[in-house]
Amino acid sequence: MSSAKMDGKLKKPLDYINIVLQIVEHILSWSNPESEATIKMPYLVIESTKKNRRAFIIKSDQIVSFSFPFHIYKEIGCVTTLGKWHVRYKDIDVSTTILSKSRGLYSDYEAYQERKTYQEIASAQNLSDTDMLKAIRLFEMLMITEPAYVRYDYDPKGAKGQKHPLCHFDCNFIDAHHYKIGLHYRINLVQVEDLLDKDTDSWFIAKYKESALEKKKRLKVRFAKIKKGKCTRKCKKRK
Known part of the structure; x- marks a missing residue:
């Protein structure tokens, strides 16, 4: 885990x-994980196993999680890379150069997506550059990756x-496909990880389940409406 904004x-x-891509950049400059006792929010947790590859961004009242399709590892016993984290996708060991070229593709696509297809943007690059070809592969992979987005919210406001339950999950981040799942109680990172662990x-x-306080409020509103309705009918009869 690491403090990260x-x-x-x-x-x-x-x-x-x-x-x-921001997370990859953060990891490549990451020295060592911070301890849970001293870490400051928001902080980042990466789960990188064969079955589960997810990122978690933890805030005081929110836990955001989505797929992170890279393998993270450290080389053991290598003096030149001691303490250095590696980010890998299949046969591509992501370097800062490859990352920079991937971010360049992102910037170009963000700027020209209304006028150009991604294929046009990619074909305009220097395709004789091996690092650029790897960056194109990574960007294409991210374009078709299922984000698997889940956000836990504790939202008193x-x-x-x-x-809009006090505690809930928000599933999917695009408005047209977004929905909520209510929870009866607050949960923490361990429980969110347990939910998403295969x-x-x-x-x-x-x-x-309606609480006693919620039931009392609901009945109060209901009786007030009934009372108001009776009063309205009486007034009409008098006229």
């Missing part, structure tokens, strides 16, 4: 590529009953 929000597919038991969705 990523620029930009996830609102469209291109934002996912931007955030992932925006809470509005069952429509090797642990599945979670089950439980039907919403």
Whole structure:
């Protein structure tokens, strides 16, 4: 884990590529993980196993998680790279040069996507450059990767009953495909990791249970409406 502040929000597919490239840049300059006792929010946690490859960005009232399709490792016993983290995708060991070229492709596509296809932007690059070809492969991979976005929120300011539960998951970041799953209680990173881990038991969705306080408020509103309705009918009869 490492303290990290990523620029930009996830609102469209291109934002996912931007955030992932920022994380790769952060890891390549990463010396050593920080301890949980001293780390400051927001901080980044990367899970990099054969089955689970995800990034987690943790804030005081929010945990954002999405797929991170790279393998992260350290070379053991190599003096020249001692303490250095490596980021790899299949046969590509991502260097700062490859990362820089990938970010250049991102910037070009962001600027010209309304006028040019990605193929046109890629074909305009120096295709005799081996690092550029690797950057193109990485960018194409990120374009078709399923972001698998899940965000846990504890939202006392925006809470509005069952429509916007105090504790909830937001699934998918594009508005047209976004939905919420309410929770009965607050959870932490360990529980979010457990939910998303393929090797642990599945979670089950439980039907919403109304608290005694919520029931009291609901009945109060209901009786007020009934009382108002009776009063209106009486007034009409008198007229």
